[in-house]
Amino acid sequence: MNETVGISGVGLIGPWGADLASLRAQRWPGRGATRTLDTAFSVDGVPKNDMRRMSKLTRFSVFAAAGAMTQARRPVDGTGIFLGLTHGSTSHLVDFHDYLFDYGPEMASPNSFSNGVTNAPLSSVSSVLKMTCGGTTLLGYENNGCDALSWGARAVVDAHYDACLVGSAEEYSPHIHDAYKACGWFADVPPPFLPYPSGEGRAGVGTGEGGAFAVMEPLARFTGKKPLCLFTPIAVDEYRGGADVVISGAGAGPQDEHELKALQKLAAAGGPRPALLFTRPLFGETFGLGATLSALVACDITGNGAVYPPFPLHPSLVQSFKAEMDAPAASALVIAAARNGRVSAGLFSSSGSL
Amino acid sequence: MDTHEVWITGMGAVSAVGAGVPAHLDALFNGKTGLSPHPFFEGAHKTDVVCGMVPREAFPYSIEETSSDRASRLFAMACREALAGSGVEGPCRADIIAGTTASNIHGGTVYYGQKRRGETQDARLLSGFLPSAVADFAAQENLITGRRFTLSSACASGATAVGHGFRMLQSGRASMVCAGGAEALSPFLVAGFNSLRLISKNNCRPFDAGRDGLNLGEGAAALVMESADAARARKARPMAIVKGFGDALEAYHHTRSNPDGSGVAAALCRALNAASWRARAIDHVHLHGTATVFNDLSEYNALAAVLGDRLPSVPACSTKSMTGHTLGASGALSAVFAVLSLTRGLVPATLFHETLDPAFIGLSVSSAPRATALERIALTSLGFGGEAACLLFERAAA
Numbered sequence: 001m002n003e004t005v006g007i008s009g010v011g012l013i014g015p016w017g018a019d020l021a022s023l024r025a026q027r028w029p030g031r032g033a034t035r036t037l038d039t040a041f042s043v044d045g046v047p048k049n050d051m052r053r054m055s056k057l058t059r060f061s062v063f064a065a066a067g068a069m070t071q072a073r074r075p076v077d078g079t080g081i082f083l084g085l086t087h088g089s090t091s092h093l094v095d096f097h098d099y100l101f102d103y104g105p106e107m108a109s110p111n112s113f114s115n116g117v118t119n120a121p122l123s124s125v126s127s128v129l130k131m132t133c134g135g136t137t138l139l140g141y142e143n144n145g146c147d148a149l150s151w152g153a154r155a156v157v158d159a160h161y162d163a164c165l166v167g168s169a170e171e172y173s174p175h176i177h178d179a180y181k182a183c184g185w186f187a188d189v190p191p192p193f194l195p196y197p198s199g200e201g202r203a204g205v206g207t208g209e210g211g212a213f214a215v216m217e218p219l220a221r222f223t224g225k226k227p228l229c230l231f232t233p234i235a236v237d238e239y240r241g242g243a244d245v246v247i248s249g250a251g252a253g254p255q256d257e258h259e260l261k262a263l264q265k266l267a268a269a270g271g272p273r274p275a276l277l278f279t280r281p282l283f284g285e286t287f288g289l290g291a292t293l294s295a296l297v298a299c300d301i302t303g304n305g306a307v308y309p310p311f312p313l314h315p316s317l318v319q320s321f322k323a324e325m326d327a328p329a330a331s332a333l334v335i336a337a338a339r340n341g342r343v344s345a346g347l348f349s350s351s352g353s354l
Numbered sequence: 355m356d357t358h359e360v361w362i363t364g365m366g367a368v369s370a371v372g373a374g375v376p377a378h379l380d381a382l383f384n385g386k387t388g389l390s391p392h393p394f395f396e397g398a399h400k401t402d403v404v405c406g407m408v409p410r411e412a413f414p415y416s417i418e419e420t421s422s423d424r425a426s427r428l429f430a431m432a433c434r435e436a437l438a439g440s441g442v443e444g445p446c447r448a449d450i451i452a453g454t455t456a457s458n459i460h461g462g463t464v465y466y467g468q469k470r471r472g473e474t475q476d477a478r479l480l481s482g483f484l485p486s487a488v489a490d491f492a493a494q495e496n497l498i499t500g501r502r503f504t505l506s507s508a509c510a511s512g513a514t515a516v517g518h519g520f521r522m523l524q525s526g527r528a529s530m531v532c533a534g535g536a537e538a539l540s541p542f543l544v545a546g547f548n549s550l551r552l553i554s555k556n557n558c559r560p561f562d563a564g565r566d567g568l569n570l571g572e573g574a575a576a577l578v579m580e581s582a583d584a585a586r587a588r589k590a591r592p593m594a595i596v597k598g599f600g601d602a603l604e605a606y607h608h609t610r611s612n613p614d615g616s617g618v619a620a621a622l623c624r625a626l627n628a629a630s631w632r633a634r635a636i637d638h639v640h641l642h643g644t645a646t647v648f649n650d651l652s653e654y655n656a657l658a659a660v661l662g663d664r665l666p667s668v669p670a671c672s673t674k675s676m677t678g679h680t681l682g683a684s685g686a687l688s689a690v691f692a693v694l695s696l697t698r699g700l701v702p703a704t705l706f707h708e709t710l711d712p713a714f715i716g717l718s719v720s721s722a723p724r725a726t727a728l729e730r731i732a733l734t735s736l737g738f739g740g741e742a743a744c745l746l747f748e749r750a751a752a
Binding site for chain 1: 394395398399401454455456457459462463465466467469470475477480484485486490501502503504505506507508511514518521525526527541542544545546548549550600601602603604605606607608609616617620621624737738739740741
């Protein structure tokens, strides 16, 4: 079954900026500190009061989704939505609990509750962009963004939706950050190489935040225009080599031992030696969003001919992978392992052959 | 796209009416409710809330004792029963899809309370911030080795999980899926729905002229669904056939359903289209029916628009007055009730419904169960954010 779709638009926002060029320009390899976006931002057509009521997570979602739909230049009719989340709107949940603890249930904030429920970001994307087709919020760990992309591609190929807006978002929470640090993860110390499983010591790239979306359409829709790039869901076990670049989700977090095993399995698949890139040093550990941002980096590489900076490889991988891109790439495999050992992947390729 | 017929071969359920499908069948036949008052909050804020809590004899743990994993455990229970009912023993390569609204949020509440008081925090409670834990836990407990997904479409989560499982099987991307929903009662949810002024102080009365809100509930339900080919190969029998799924977003309001019913109507029409059914094929509609003013109005307008002049001849029901509104579990629990209705030829009672809201002209709702032959049932489910889902089931040949 051919599950390839075209990517016709992307949108993103984070501490680095709001486009791929800004993300690409980051030269922070190894930086460990948490990075957050502290400046206000707006979305065309959305009143400031409405934006203020949204959680930061929801604002990221709305901004990135609007950017992707604008670039795709397609009508909202028939466009479904899949949104991947790991932690939800923690800031609104904390606000709700503060009132609940301090003043009792009668004073708990209805705004914090309704904006703190898990599907609030998708609901806001739907409301702001007037999208009524359908969709859902996928909840998962570090591989969640990849899963959402696969769900989107299959929904398009099976014609459940004419097109699909797929993305992820994450907001920085000091409570989540502290909890993970207590577990020995994200120690704000740059790792010497990646993947960096917990047995290697205490390190981490620091947690981050932001939002990222892509619009997927069936290949038959691209007559007279080319997509930015092509996307095909793939299982790591089915990969037989051939990608010019592999983009890993390692970040010196709980997923790294599984990332390392997955990369070692890819190395055994044979084929030409691909370059191995790590995106977490660019934008921090953003959990499920990290896989979506990696996917947008893959779009940039295969669609725009972009080249991204290197990061040192785990010693066991240096024979199997090139440490940096030495030329533009036509194909990029994104892999994302989760803390529970599940590994998701997607193959991005240039639309030149379309 | 080649499509595969999708059979339901196993079901599991746990709710305020008890643990297991037989307890739900008993509630269906005998019009039993699991609603009763339970105390929430402490000190001056302590109050009794009418809700559907899973009884201690079915699940012998308090909310506090299961703060980090109550929803996960309930879902694991439902999956266990569903797998056993389908004849699956030991490890299986099924995929699992769980739907939930708030997952194990009470773990997050306790964790944050510890942090505020400067106490040592229990890292296990972190799962309260990780809503995806539900599918993971149920998969581990039941040795389910396929892919694991947790999703949230608010109160439409359970129906949406079943719907996406159906789509995976229909397209041939899976051969067996265990899908459903789970929700656990917690002070967070009670305070949240109270803040929106949606909770009734009495037993809820869906579609009644005097309805004044919902009763929260908890529980879980799971369906084992298989492609007919895979089920036949292992000599499994269908309990019912899943024929269609449709989803929609209203783009209207964070918490309130659009009173014009456009979201539910769109989801129902998409499901009918997926099943290649006309609206007149539907014998019975199992409604979301939370007994809030706007939910019931929205569903009525959707049914009136889609069924037209057939509306009075299509019996409708809500089982929220039996189980309470179990949020992310409710669509899956409704699916279990709907399959029982198909197999037993029984339209469930809408308990505590006395006087039909005069705005609902032609809606056929009864407070007593009605025996009638049923071939095809539609199920509707709505959630915060205008998420709507519809499932269509057909009776399996004897």
